[in-house]
Amino acid sequence: MGRAFEIVREFEVDASPEQVWDAITTGAAGWLWPAEYEPRVGGAAGLGGVVTAWDPPRRLTSRQEDPDGIEGLPQSLNQLDNLIEPREGGRAWVRYVHSGIFTDDWDNQYDGANRHTDFYLHTLRQYLVHFTGLPATQSDIHGPKASMAKGSFGAAVRALGLDGAAEGDTVRVELPGAGAADALVDFRNEYFLGLRTGDAMYRFFGRDAWGGPVGIAVHDFAPGSAAEQERTKKAWRTWLQDVYA
Structure with a gap:
């Protein structure tokens, strides 16, 4: 009902x-x-x-x-x-x-x-x-079945090297498909992590808390990002597979 x-x-x-x-x-x-x-x-x-x-x-x-x-x-x-x-x-x-x-x-x-x-x-x-008014190339990537186990989100945060990072910190992070970049931690709690660079936003979702897989959304505002979309998706998909292997 x-x-x-x-x-x-x-x-x-x-x-x-x-x-x-x-x-x-x-x-x-x-x-x-x-x-x-x-x-x-x-x-x-x-x-x-x-x-x-x-x-x-x-x-x-x-x-x-x-x-x-x-x-x-x-x-x-x-x-x-x-x-x-x-x-x-x-x-x-x-x-x-x-x-x-x-x-x-x-x-x-x-x-x-x-x-x-x-x-x-x-x-x-x-x-x-x-980024207002800018078009984005958006990529949504879902983790494997193993990432659905409750408590899985922490593994992704640790794999990024951000386990000790707090909201408001500027961090150096290796981004699959994009390489090393300086990013602002613009959102951080036990369920979600948000990173913002000069030309993109990276959103990490701990949906394992509600029975779903860990997810990543990339909002890329860089010129020419559309041509790199499939490579970006593949890089993050491989990264998630490795994290939850």
Whole structure:
């Protein structure tokens, strides 16, 4: 039996409402994953969703609903609502609400979604402040089955040489497919790690905590990065295989 949930976040960011709107609605924006919205109420919102509110740059709502379960999600209803308002100094205030119905393992699904929300929205703010308007080549890599065992995420952090690194530290790290680079640890807790270089963001996900594999997302803003996408994916995939061999 399904049970409703709601996750709410509010924040201000050093970006205009128009920049926030473009980041959320433009598939090339490099903070989450490629997403496209048909710019009208009733338009397609991806993954079988539909746009239910389209008021640029103020309000965007999308909704997916299937009583038999949404493909790829343990849900029968999934809704994302974004309210954006201007603030002094060209800043924007954002109210983000993720709601719906989880159909299985409610506590685990809610905990995972709730914690992912903070990391996703932090990454959005990083994009808006440091890379806004730039298209990204985005690569998502999932670890092998062995990385699904609870407690596996720490092995990836240690393999990067960042076990003792704290949020705000600048580190020298070897990045598969890119080589050695100086990076800022822009997010760090027991579940997630975020690294930002001058031309990319690297996101590390400890989804083993919720029964999934450790994952990596690379958001590369460097010119010519699209031509290197497959090599980047292969390098990180090999790295994960080695970590969890």
